[in-house]
Each structure stands twice: as C-alpha cells, then as structure tokens.
Amino acid sequence: MKPVMSVIVVLLAAATPVQAESDSLLKPIAADRAQEWLTPQPPVRIFGNTYLVGFGGLNIALIRTSDGLVLLDGGLPQGVRRIEANIRSLGFEPGDVKLILSTEPHYDHSGGLAALARDTGAPVIASAEAAEVLRAGKSGPDDPQMAWLPPFPPVEHVRAVRDRERLQVGDVTITALATPGHTPGSMSWTWRSCEADRCADVVFASSLTPLAAENYRFSAPANETAVSRFRGTFRRLRSLSCDILLTTHPAASGGEAKLAQLQKSREPNPFLDPRACAAYADTYEQAFTKRLAEEAREGQPRP
Template identity: 45%
Template sequence: MNARIALGIAALFTCATVQASKPAKPDIYNQSAWSQPQKPFRIYGNTYYVGTKGLSAILITSTEGAILIDGTLPKNAPMIEANIRTLGFKLKDIKLILNSHAHPDHAGAIAAIARDSGAQVAASAKGAKALMLGGDDPDDPQHGEAAPYPKVANVRSVGDNEIVHIGPLAVQAHYTPGHTPGSTTWTWSSCENKRCLSIVFADSISLLSNDTYRYNDPAHPERLDDYREGLKTIASLPCDILVVPHPDAIDFLSRAAQRKPGQNDDPLIDAQACKAYAAKGQDNLEKRIAKEAAEKPAH
C-alpha cells in the first residue's frame, strides 16, 4: 500500500481529502478500531448495529427473515456473527446480505457470513462484479492498493432504485458511485411505537485512489458526473437516521452512547444529516479536483 492510500485510510474517519504530506504506511488490517469489539445495540425499531467500533454492519429483522448490510473485515466474521447471536437472532435468520462497496473493510467477511448463514448476497451491478472478483476490480480507484479478500460466489445484481424484499422488509438501492464504481446507498423504514423513521445507509464519500487514477479525467467524464449525481441522491433522500460504513465519520457511536432511556430527543435522529453528509462529500470533491489540477498529469 502506498503513502497516498495510507493517508487516505486515516482520512476515512474524518472524510478529509488526501493531503500532501506522506506519513508512514499503516496496514489496513492493523487498524485497531476496525476490529475492536462493539456491543451490538438497537438503532431504531427492527434495525440493529452489529459491527465493530470502526466498521458498520447493520441488521434489519423481521419474523420472516433478516437482512444484513456489510460484513466488515475478513477476520471479523466471527465477531459479527457473535453480535447477531447476542441480540437473540440466529445466523440462519439472515436471508440476504447487501453491500455498500466492495472493499475489504466492508465486504471482506461477506463470503464467510453468507456460507455460515446460507444467505444470498446482493449488490449493485458493478458492486456484484467486484465482490465476485474478491475486490480485484480494475475499474476501482484503489485497484492495486486495496487488499484482496475471499471472493463471493453468485452475487445477485440489484438495479438502481430497485427494492429488495425479505418478507415484510423492503430495502431500496440507490446507486451512488464515486468511492467505488459500485458504491450503493441503501434505504428503508423502521417503526417503533407506531412511529416510522426513514433510515439511510449512505456509502463512503471519500475520494481515495492509486497514483494514476484521476477523478477529473477528460477520458472518463462519467467519474465526476457519477460522483456529483450520487451526492445529489444522498442529499435528496428522506433521512431521519443516517448510518455510514465508517461510524466515526459522523460520530455515530458516540451519539448512540448519549441516548438515555425515556429521553425525548434521540441524538441519532437528524433530518438534515444526509444533506450535511452530501455537502461534506462535495467539499471533498472540490478539494480533490484542485489537488489534481496542481499535480503533473499521470503517465
């Protein structure tokens, strides 16, 4: 992993743009928070957090089966499975596994969890391709830098705006390419005491890449166009509770820890959260474009 990506990985927690300085290269599998245990908890209604301190995994449940979004790192599979059991659910309850984007820190454990649960795996068209390649996707901005992970067999392709169903559960896909070509934001509704809220699992908005990839590339105008359209999509979504692949990017776990039984104002509920997240992504993009303009063209 080169210094550009090493710095970018640290920046995931702040959604900052890659900076000019070049610190020592960290190993992405040695990010302590990414594999640090987190007690699973109810986010709202039938939606639960089952990830680690540094990587989100979300469980949506029903009496007819459950949906899991993301699996985190390959080595975290037993931890995610244990979190699901701790909440009183069985692995076989999971009927469908969805993915935000096909990098090892979010898709790495999917193959193992799918095997152990018997669940089907689904992703966007380009996301499905990357999952079946174990992340070895030449169209990925981080191709050659992001670590490989176990390939996922027979991934179902989900179309843009398509709704996937498991029993009464209905989760909608929204293509938001940029961080990867197959990046996907997922939305659904969860209800509690007759109050239903819109929940958004918005994909990462950082622009990390290898040394040769350019977002502002005249030969690939779709890169900027797609990224901008994805941000518009996120900003436009009904959004009472926002979740993202790296919870620290929006202080999700710290806000969840502030909740108290019986309190009226839930720190996780913020109808402006998606708009603010998209605005941060737009700022990231403008900084990246400026940085690329100041650099010599890649060869």
C-alpha cells in the first residue's frame, strides 16, 4: 500500500507544473523584461495600513482596511503567484481582497489583473478609458505606445469610475485621480494612512514617462488633446496633498533607495516626503518638454 501512495504523491507533484503552465491567465508576457521587473522582494509595510507586495521593478500596493484588503495593480501574469504568496506572508489571504484598482492598462501593470480577479473574486476598478482596454486585453491607437504593446489576458469584470470618485472600503476612503498622459486612461489613487499619532496622505501614482512608438508624435495636431492632458496631470500632481508617493515603477521616484533605507531603519521613515509628488511631476514634465523639443527638431527640414 505504501508504494502505491508514494506513486500517487509523485504523480500529483509532477502534475502541478503542467497545470500551472496550462493556465492561460498566467502565460508569461515580456519574458525578456521579467528578470528586471519581477526581481523578488519581500512584502513590506510602508506606513500604517499601506504595504508593498510586488517586486523590485514593479510596485504592487496593498491597503488593509477594517473590511478586507484593496490591491493596486496586477503586474505581469507570471508574477501573480508571487503577489499572492506575499499577501499570505503578511498574514492575509488573497480572498480577503475586496477591490483591485488599476493605474494603467499596459501589460506590465495589468497583465496579471485577470488572474488576480479570478483568484480573489474581487472586481477591477479603472477609469472609463482604461476599462475598455482591460476588457479587450489590448490598447487602442490613442495610446502613444500601442505599436509596441503585446496583448494581455482580458479582464471580464471591470467597473469604471470617474475622476475624483471616492471608494469606501471599511474605514478607508480611496479617491480616484485621473492622470492621463502615459496612457489616455491612466489613473492614480490616494488615501489616508495613520500610524501611532501621525497620519499621512498616500498617493499611488501612474507612470508619467513620455514614451511613444516610433511613428507617434505628441506634437502632431491630432494629439493636441493628449498634450493638454499630460500638462494637466503635472499640475494636478503638484497640487496634491502628498506625504507619501508610491509609483508603479519604484525607480521613477527613488523608491528603491527609500525601501533600502526603510529596511535598515523605520525612523525617520524615508517615504515621508511632502515634496515627492511635486518633484515627480517636475522630473517628468522636463522629460516631456524635452520630447516635444526633439519632435520639433525632427520635423525641421534638413540642410
């Protein structure tokens, strides 16, 4: 009898990888970037009820409320199991997630949303523009990077929210902030987090990089609205009450250095910086201005 049981155990163990590989929602995307973006990183509490459960190159945020959890972004499909493991290592369960918030409908931040929504049973929340892309699993021609972007698993259950709409989960209120530019449907999110006798306004901000595919020009007359929206996003971020800034890619806001410092000592907390959002906007508005100037030079007749 014992040998039979051993055979069964071996067969079950061998079947597990096959089942994982056959899961279409976990099929790897951008394997060449995965090593950079999905660097393993232990989950960490940033401040109060705010945690990071993602990777060295991709931030996935988690908010603990009195009525469950809120997850922000989904990373790549092949990172989903690590996100879920990180949630568990904090003493929670993926099934405790009540909402999944999306910053931008690109594969590196949204590729894992379909699997996470399935595994947690939580709806995905996004801007109206992003919701259309998430349901389709691919970007439209209004996205500056559309020509570069691989498709990702479509998300079945997406609820669109308006700019400044408030979402209440237990004792936490999360506000949606439209921050278009990097994508037409980019959305940032803000909430209040308290620790001991101090409270801080946390902002989980979408990407601001003015990347675009080879044939896309922000300065083209057809993209005048896109330029105006990008400029509006920079102004908005400067005006926010922003004590703690977390960005979708930590390197975009010095998050890697802050995290390394936090792991050495929590006091003073390196993430507490009321100038962080303004500095983030300043950095990428300069990059955007440089991009427009380069496009203008490219459009001039050659001597």
